[in-house]
Amino acid sequence: MHAYRTHHCCQLTKADVGQTVRLSGWVFRVRDYGKLLFVDLRDHFGVTQVVIDKDSDALQIVQAVRVESVLKVDGKVVARSGDQVNPNLPTGEIEVRAESVEVLSAAAELPMPIAGTAEYPEEIRLKNRFLDLRREKLHSNIVLRSKVIASLRRRMIDQGFTEFQTPILTASSPEGARDFLVPSRLHHGKFYALPQAPQMFKQLLMVAGFDRYFQIAPCFRDEDARADRSPGEFYQLDFEMSFVTQDDVFAAIEPVLYGVFEEFANGRNVTPPPFQRITYKDSMLKYGSDKPDLRNPIEISDVTEIFRGGGFGVFAKAIEEGSIVRAIPAPGAGTKARSFFDGMNQWAKDEGFAGLAYINFKAGVGGGIAKNLGPERVAQLVEQMKLGPDDGVFFACAKKDVAAKLAGAARTRIGQDLDLIEKNTFRFCWIVDFPMYEWDEVEQKVMFSHNPFSMPQGEMHALETMNPLDILAYQYDIVCNGIELSSGAIRNHKPEIMYRAFEIAGYDRSVVDEKFSGMINAFRYGAPPHGGSAPGVDRIVMLLADEPNIREVILFPMNQRAEDLMMGAPSNVSPRQLRELGIRIVSEEKPS
């Protein structure tokens, strides 16, 4: 007989009755009757009930240990009769009558319970992650993650992609996120950087002729955390393809994403390919965001012209000064109490905006600012927005970017408040035609809006002739349920266009030669047109596991301040280590 087990804890059925078996696992729950005792023995696979009575020496042993101790149980499989069957357990038709029990590892009193579904403070959970991971939900999330990654790999390989590993210790790059730096021992004063993404390496793989590459790639960015953004590190399904257009990239990845979502959808709907394509400009207008949640049916309209010179003075004046007005319909909300509308206005103010004006229609008669606006313009509004007789409508008036942002946030909030968000559905879309450049208000200069390696639409001709802020890029994001899964691009593979593109953003030729020498040099020797993308693996799993926080799908996540509470990272290092690296720590001066 095996030293620890003949079966796992989700294996035995009626067919095994009469067998002598050996199980090992954790004490999940104990029900002790003094002269009779039940143990739910748990392992990775499931739970089996072990029963011990007074005839067994095991009784005292088990009575002496706490839950979560590890036991090895030898016993006989017996059938449960009638009302003793537990229909909630795959092994519920049998139990193991223990003949002997060995304590493999006794557990101390726990800082947090394993059984049950109660919520616990993040700090305790992270400090005791090995315990948290025993709990059913987190345990199954992590297993799901593994299955999703296996499925992605299989689907990518089936599509003709080849997986390669790219370096972790690489060079720091300008632009983009803050790098994590690693000091060099052999070159004092010089640093490696951990890759923010294997961007240049994957492009070099295309230059090297590998045609289709992918990798479940670890990426490192030293930026602050969010609920859907782990601090420090995350994983992407990084891929790149040669001799492709934007449509070829979409056609390659859509079936992979659709397939993996379908595989783990568990009855939820997945929008089939081809996914809807929305231009960046349209998305900012209709959804007030470049990552729209299409489960929300609300669409925003521009109604600047209806308010221009109208009776609602605040807006009319603002429009003269260059503001715009965006209208967010609230279907069926017209009959809601005034507190709903005032509450939205207050919310907008709390978020730092000027506020939200509104009209509430009751049986076609408009309240709110309808009187100020006048019947003719209200009628125009109803016509343009196709408003129903009992709809509400909110108005965001501000400079273009701010108005779009407020309208987008209001759209999300109204959708939630009115319970309009479609349930059990994954809605994918592509956001395309991102602008190549944007105006940086702080630096007062033109800068890359997304990826500097994207090919501008119109190539050199566009760079030479157009206003930089009007140039679009072959740059695209894939979005699911309001979460940005990835951004990608058809790359700029022509050195001359690259130099010119960087020049517009204020980097001269020597900067490109120095910072991107590996890539720009490679492009001089024959580079295929290529493009790709990199969907976030953690976010895919987060969506499939229906978890609102990315920590719930990561084995050992850091907290918001980028600390690993279990391992104690980051930590001090020895003076000797610092000496070797030629590093001296400058104590942080507190501002007085």
Added chain:
RNA sequence: GGGGCCGUAGCUCAAUCGGUUAGAGCACCGGCCUGUCACGCCGGAGGUUGCGGGUUCGAAUCCCGUCGGCCUCGCCA
């Protein structure tokens, strides 16, 4: 760096307007119990109310400061 919410027993929570010795469930320790599956019953132990200061006859409660956690803005090519 800014804003918001939170911090009471190992865990989840309670404590009326500032008023008796800060309570309950789970967990823990002891006892009883032969068919439970969130077992049940009896008893016990467990508290610097995050920390520091202030107001008050009296502070978990009010004020100031500080620390920590989460969410968010900035940031994330």
